[in-house]
Amino acid sequence: MVRHIARTLAKMIITLFVIVTLVFFATRLSGDPINYVVGQGITQEDRELLTRYYGLDASIWEQYVRFLGSFVDGQFGLSFVERRPVADIVAERVWPSLQLLLSGIALTILVAIPLGILAAIHRKSWIGSAVMTVAFIGYAVPNFVLAVFMVLVFAFTLNWLPVVGNSTPWHFIMPTITLSGALIAALTRFTRNAMLDVLSQDFMRTARAKGLSEAVVILKHGFSNASITILSVLGLQIAGLAAAGNVVVEAIFAWPGIGALLVNAAILRDFPVLQFAVLAVAFAVIIVNGVIDIAYAYADPRIRLGRA
Amino acid sequence: MAEAVVGNTSARPALLAHAARIWGDANGVQRAAICVAVLLLIVAAFAPFIAPHEPTAQSLISRLRPPIGFERFKDGYLLGTDELGRDVLSRSLHGLQLTLILAALGATIGLLLGGTLGLVSGIAGGIVDDVVMGAVDAQIAIPFTLIALLTLAIFGSSIEVMVLVLGLYGWEQYARIVRGEVRRLMAMPFIEAARAAGASGGRIAFRHVLPNAVSPLVVQFTLSISNIVLLESTLSFLGMGVQPPTATLGSMVGIGRDYLPTAPWIVIVPAMMILLVTFAVQILGDWLRDRADVRLRDR
Numbered sequence: 001m002v003r004h005i006a007r008t009l010a011k012m013i014i015t016l017f018v019i020v021t022l023v024f025f026a027t028r029l030s031g032d033p034i035n036y037v038v039g040q041g042i043t044q045e046d047r048e049l050l051t052r053y054y055g056l057d058a059s060i061w062e063q064y065v066r067f068l069g070s071f072v073d074g075q076f077g078l079s080f081v082e083r084r085p086v087a088d089i090v091a092e093r094v095w096p097s098l099q100l101l102l103s104g105i106a107l108t109i110l111v112a113i114p115l116g117i118l119a120a121i122h123r124k125s126w127i128g129s130a131v132m133t134v135a136f137i138g139y140a141v142p143n144f145v146l147a148v149f150m151v152l153v154f155a156f157t158l159n160w161l162p163v164v165g166n167s168t169p170w171h172f173i174m175p176t177i178t179l180s181g182a183l184i185a186a187l188t189r190f191t192r193n194a195m196l197d198v199l200s201q202d203f204m205r206t207a208r209a210k211g212l213s214e215a216v217v218i219l220k221h222g223f224s225n226a227s228i229t230i231l232s233v234l235g236l237q238i239a240g241l242a243a244a245g246n247v248v249v250e251a252i253f254a255w256p257g258i259g260a261l262l263v264n265a266a267i268l269r270d271f272p273v274l275q276f277a278v279l280a281v282a283f284a285v286i287i288v289n290g291v292i293d294i295a296y297a298y299a300d301p302r303i304r305l306g307r308a
Numbered sequence: 309m310a311e312a313v314v315g316n317t318s319a320r321p322a323l324l325a326h327a328a329r330i331w332g333d334a335n336g337v338q339r340a341a342i343c344v345a346v347l348l349l350i351v352a353a354f355a356p357f358i359a360p361h362e363p364t365a366q367s368l369i370s371r372l373r374p375p376i377g378f379e380r381f382k383d384g385y386l387l388g389t390d391e392l393g394r395d396v397l398s399r400s401l402h403g404l405q406l407t408l409i410l411a412a413l414g415a416t417i418g419l420l421l422g423g424t425l426g427l428v429s430g431i432a433g434g435i436v437d438d439v440v441m442g443a444v445d446a447q448i449a450i451p452f453t454l455i456a457l458l459t460l461a462i463f464g465s466s467i468e469v470m471v472l473v474l475g476l477y478g479w480e481q482y483a484r485i486v487r488g489e490v491r492r493l494m495a496m497p498f499i500e501a502a503r504a505a506g507a508s509g510g511r512i513a514f515r516h517v518l519p520n521a522v523s524p525l526v527v528q529f530t531l532s533i534s535n536i537v538l539l540e541s542t543l544s545f546l547g548m549g550v551q552p553p554t555a556t557l558g559s560m561v562g563i564g565r566d567y568l569p570t571a572p573w574i575v576i577v578p579a580m581m582i583l584l585v586t587f588a589v590q591i592l593g594d595w596l597r598d599r600a601d602v603r604l605r606d607r
Contacts, residue, residue: 244451266461
C-alpha cells in the first residue's frame with residue numbers, strides 16, 4: 001500500500017513537472033511578449049522599461065528558475081491585460097467554476113446512475129433501447145450546439161431563462177444542463193455496462209434464491225459491486241471531460257469562472273494568465289485523479305494488503 | 309497471364325459482395341447513417357459546384373434575409389443570408405468541406421504519429437516503452453482542450469496550426485492500441501517462427517504485426533473523426549480556430565450566435581450540419597466497434 005501510494009505520488013510529481021516545463025517553454029515560443037502588451041508603436045526606452053517591469057530582461061534559464069520558484073513564493077507575475085497578479089485573477093474565479101462543476105456533476109450522478117441501472121435491467125425491452133438512444137444523442141451532440149439551441153428556445157423564444165452570468169439560481173439551469181449532457185451520456189453507458197457485468201454473476205442468482213426482494217438484489221448486491229468500477233471511471237474520465245466541458249460552457253454563458261478566463265486569455269494572448277490558468281486546471285485534474293487512484297487502491301484489498 | 313486475368317475479374321465482385329454483406333448486416337439506423345455519410349462526402353467533395361454563391365461574396369442589400377418560406381425571403385438564397393449578406397447555404401457547404409478535410413487530415417496524422425510510437429514502444433520495450441507510455445499517461449491526464457487553446461494562442465490561429473493541433477488529438481489512443489496489439493502478437497508462435505526464419509525487426513513489424521492490428525485501428529479512426537469534428541467546431545466556435553472570412557461549421561455557429569434572436573437560421577443551418585456529421589460518424593463507429601468486439605455482440 002505504502003509503495004503504491006509512493007509510486008502514484010512520484011508519477012504525479014513527474015507529470016506535473018513535465019507539464020510546467022512544457023508550458024513555460026512553449027509560451028516563450030510566441031516571440032517578444034511585450035508586443036502583446038502594447039503593440040508595435042512604442043519607443044525603445046519604453047520597451048526596455050516594460051521588459052524589466054515584467055521581468056523579461058533575464059535569460060530564459062533565469063526566467064525558468066524564477067518561474068519554478070514562483071510555486072514556492074506564490075508570485076506568478078502580472079496579467080498583460082489587467083496589470084494585476086495572475087494568482088489573484090484566477091483565485092477569484094475558482095469558486096464560480098467549482099459551483100458550476102459541482103452542480104453539473106451532481107446532476108450527472110442523479111440522472112445517469114438510475115438511467116444506467118434501468119437500461120441494464122431492461123436490456124432487452126424498449127426501455128433499455130430508449131435509454132441508450134438518449135445516451136447516444138447526448139454523446140453525439142456537441143455541447144455548444146446544445147447550448148445554442150437551448151438559448152434559442154428557453155431564453156429568446158419562451159423568455160424563461162437568463163443567458164449571461166451566474167447571479168441567480170435560474171442562471172444555473174442552462175449551463176448545468178449543457179455541462180452534464182455529454183457526462184450523463186458517458187456515465188449512463190458505463191453504469192449500464194458495469195451493471196451488466198455484475199448482473200450475470202453467480203452471487204446474484206444466490207441472492208434471488210435466498211428470497212430477497214428484487215430491489216434489494218439489484219441495489220444492494222448488484223449496484224454496490226458495480227459502484228467500485230463506476231467510481232474509478234467517474235474520476236478518470238469524468239474529471240477530464242468536466243474540465244474541458246467547463247471551458248466551453250463558461251465561455252458560452254459568460255460564466256465568471258476559470259474556463260471563460262482561459263478562453264479570453266487565449267484570444268487576447270494574455271500569456272501570464274493563460275499559462276497560470278492552464279496549469280491550475282491541469283494540476284486540479286491530475287491531483288483529483290491521483291487521489292482517486294489512491295482511494296481505489298485502498299478500496300481494493302489486494303493492493304491495500306500489499307499483494308499486488 | 310491467365311491467373312492474373314482471373315484475379316482481376318474476381319476482385320470487383322468480391323468487393324461488391326463484401327459491401328453487400330455489410331449492408332445486409334446493418335439495421336435501419338445504421339443504413340440511414342451510411343446513406344447520410346455518403347451523401348455528406350459527395351456534397352462536401354463537390355461543394356464549389358453545388359453552392360449557388362461564392363462563400364465570401366457579400367451583398368449589403370440582401371443582409372439577414374430568412375430562408376425560403378418566410379417573409380422577406382430573397383430569390384436565390386435558399387437558406388437565407390448572414391449579417392454581411394453572404395449565402396448561408398454556400399457558406400455551410402464550404403464549411404462542411406473544410407471541416408471534413410481538417411478532420412481527415414487530423415485523424416490521419418494522429419494515426420501515423422500514435423501508431424508509429426505504439427509500434428516502436430511495443431517492439432523496443434525497455435526505456436523507450438517507459439518514456440512513450442509516460443507521455444501517454446501525461447496526455448490522458450490533461451484535458452486536450454487546454455493544450456489546443458494554448459497551442460493556438462502561441463502559434464496563431466492558422467489552418468496549418470489547426471491541422472497540427474487536430475493531428476495531436478488522440479495520438480495516445482492509437483499508441484495504446486498498437487502497443488497492446490504488438491505486445492499480444494509478439495508472444496505468438498508465428499512471430500517466433502518469423503524470427504527463427506531470419507526476418508528483420510522492420511519486416512516483423514510491418515509484415516506480421518501491423519496487418520493483425522488493423523481492425524481495432526479502423527474502429528478508433530472512425531470514432532476519432534467524430535471527436536475531431538467536435539474539437540475543431542468547438543475551437544472555431546470559441547473564435548480560436550480557422551479565422552474569418554473562411555468559415556468552418558463551428559465558426560459559423562460561433563459568429564452567428566450574436567444574431568440568434570433576430571436571424572436564428574445563420575446558426576441553425578451549420579449546427580444541423582454538425583449534428584448530421586457527428587451522428588452519422590458516431591453511429592458507424594459504434595457499429596464497427598461492436599462488430600469487431602465479440603464480447604459486445606449480445607449487448
